[in-house]
Every structure is written in structure tokens, then in C-alpha cells.
Amino acid sequence: MTDTGFSPERIDTGKPHSARMYDWFLDGKDHYPVDAEAAQRVLELFPGVKDTAWANREFMHRAVRFVARQGVDQFLDVGTGIPTEPNLHQIVQAVAPSARVVYADNDPIVLRHAEALLRGTPEGRTAYVHADVREPERIVECAREHLDLTRPVALSLIALLPFVTDEQDPHGVVRTLLEPLPSGSHLLLSHGSAEFDPELRERIVAVYRAGGTPVQARSLAEVTRFFDGLDVYEPGVVPATRWLPEPGMRVVAEQPVYVGVARKP
Known part of the structure; x- marks a missing residue:
């Protein structure tokens, strides 16, 4: 377990954080x-938000298992969030015990939990990495310390890009993260949809912004x-x-979140 740039004093309990x-x-x-x-205010506006969160989480489970079965054994998960079992590395290392996983997030409390909970297999x-997605070059450089970037890497951006506004160039961020990864690397991505009740969307966005977190939903075309x-x-x-539904999914009804998995040629 490795971390960089962490200070416990940076944990801000005075305003909400998206990961928490x-x-x-x-x-x-x-x-x-x-x-x-x-979160309760969001729930009052959008009673289905918990189902949306679980649908997103279950997609991550299916997607990383799918990619691991393609033979990819290195994962860079940006925007890790609070560890919720099963975690990405647990799913991946169940398929490939020697897999390497690098987690990155910008909330210091995530690091505290990561130190205690994110334990891999003996072989893996x-x-x-304590880093912000808006610093993609730094994330790549830190990832180089743990991953072999001459071999395929799966880049996981789950429920992260809504917190990178257009002014912060989210497409440029993704390109910067993908550019050093070789052919055969993968992108796993999920993103809240802008194609549902526009008035409701703006009210939910306002809750996040009131807490100091800009957020932006996007359309299918924008996510694609x-x-x-x-x-x-x-x-x-x-x-x-x-996306490749499986028996026993907790949430089966369609949710306002778009997802996809792709391979770098």
C-alpha cells in the first residue's frame, strides 16, 4: 500500500464530499x-438515487470482471471513493490473483480507509495514490511506479467525470490518462445522464454546488x-x-446513468 501527498488535517468535515x-x-x-x-436532500428530490448508485456499483463489478477475463491484469481506478466490498481489486484478483491495482482519489478520508481495507492477494x-483527476499527468506518473505501462492497463473512471465540468476539459483529462497506455488497454466508464427531468437535474446539481462541489450531467452523445x-x-x-446484465443483480430497472467498456486499438 502506497500513498503520496496525504495529511490528516486536510479532511474537511464542514462540507459534504461526493465520495462520502x-x-x-x-x-x-x-x-x-x-x-x-x-445526500438526504438528493434523496428527497430523487427517491431512486440509491438504486442508481447500486446500479452503477454493480456495473463496475461486471465490467472489471469482464476486462480481467480479457487477460488484462493491471488496473488504474481513478475516483476510488470509500471502499465498499467487494472492491475492484477483490473482483479482479479473484480472476487473476497476480493482478496489480492502483487506486487514486482526492479525499483524504478515502486514504484512511484504503490503508485499512484495500488489501490485495499475496501474489498481487x-x-x-492521493491525487486529483484534474491532475492527470501526476496520476500517470504515480501509476508508473506500480504498473508496467508497456503492457495493457484498464483505466476505470466510474461515476467520476460528472465532477469534472466542461471548463475543466474532461475529454482532455481522459485523453491524457489514456495516451501513455499501450494498445490493448481498456477504458471502463460510467456517467450520470442529462437526459431525464431537466428541472430535477438542476435541483440535484444545486445541492452538490451548495456544498462546494461542481457537478455536470451529460447526454448520451456527450458520454459516448x-x-x-x-x-x-x-x-x-x-x-x-x-450492460451485460447477470442473474441476481440488485437493481434491474433502467437508471439515468450511461456506461461503456472499450479497448484501445
Whole structure:
């Protein structure tokens, strides 16, 4: 387990954080009252938000297992969030015990939990980088310390890009993260949809912004653009529950989140 740039004093319990709100949506316990209050306001506006969070989480499980079965044994997960079992490395290392996983997040509390919970197999390796997705070059350089970038890497961006506004060039961020990865690398991505009740969307966005977190939902076309230049696996970019559904999924109803998995030629 490795970390960089962490200081416990940086944990801000005075305003909500998206990772801790997401933990609340997943019925976790690793959040503060300010996070629960903001998440509750979102729930009041959008009663289905917990199902959306779980559909997103279940997509991650299916997607990383799918990619590991393609023979990819290196994963870079940016925007890790609070660990909720099973974690990405647990799923991947169940398929490939020697797999290496690097987690990156910008919330110091995530690191505290990562140190305690993100333990890989004896054969594999699990590392943590304290970094912000808006600093993609730094993430890549830190990842080089743990991953072999001459071999395929799976880049996981799950429920992260809504927190990178257009002014922060999200497509440029994704290109920067993908550019050093070799042919055969993969992109796994999920993103909240802008194609549902516009008024409701703006009210939810306002809750996040009130807590100091800009957020932006995007359309199917905008989400699909993140996969430009990549070979997208069937069924394409679709709502989360329609991506290779499996028996026993907790959420089966369609949710306002688009997902996709693609391979770098």
C-alpha cells in the first residue's frame, strides 16, 4: 500500500464530499453528518438515487470482471471513493490473483480507509495514490511506479467525470490518462445522464454546488464522445443495467446513468 501527498488535517468535515455522499447512497457508514444531510436532500428530490448508485456499483463489478477475463491484469481506478466490498481489486484478483491495482482519489478520508481495507492477494499488488483527476499527468506518473505501462492497463473512471465540468476539459483529462497506455488497454466508464427531468437535474446539481462541489450531467452523445478512437464492446454505451446484465443483480430497472467498456486499438 502506497500513498503520496496525504495529511490528516486536510479532511474537511464542514462540507459534504461526493465520495462520502456516495457511501451514504450505498448504505455505508463512512461519512459525516454533513454528507448525510446533503445526500438526504438528493434523496428527497430523487427517491431512486440509491438504486442508481447500486446500479452503477454493480456495473463496475461486471465490467472489471469482464476486462480481467480479457487477460488484462493491471488496473488504474481513478475516483476510488470509500471502499465498499467487494472492491475492484477483490473482483479482479479473484480472476487473476497476480493482478496489480492502483487506486487514486482526492479525499483524504478515502486514504484512511484504503490503508485499512484495500488489501490485495499475496501474489498481487494494491497501491493508493492521493491525487486529483484534474491532475492527470501526476496520476500517470504515480501509476508508473506500480504498473508496467508497456503492457495493457484498464483505466476505470466510474461515476467520476460528472465532477469534472466542461471548463475543466474532461475529454482532455481522459485523453491524457489514456495516451501513455499501450494498445490493448481498456477504458471502463460510467456517467450520470442529462437526459431525464431537466428541472430535477438542476435541483440535484444545486445541492452538490451548495456544498462546494461542481457537478455536470451529460447526454448520451456527450458520454459516448469519451470513447472516441476506441473500440467499444457490445452492447455499446447504454444505461447501466443493460450492460451485460447477470442473474441476481440488485437493481434491474433502467437508471439515468450511461456506461461503456472499450479497448484501445
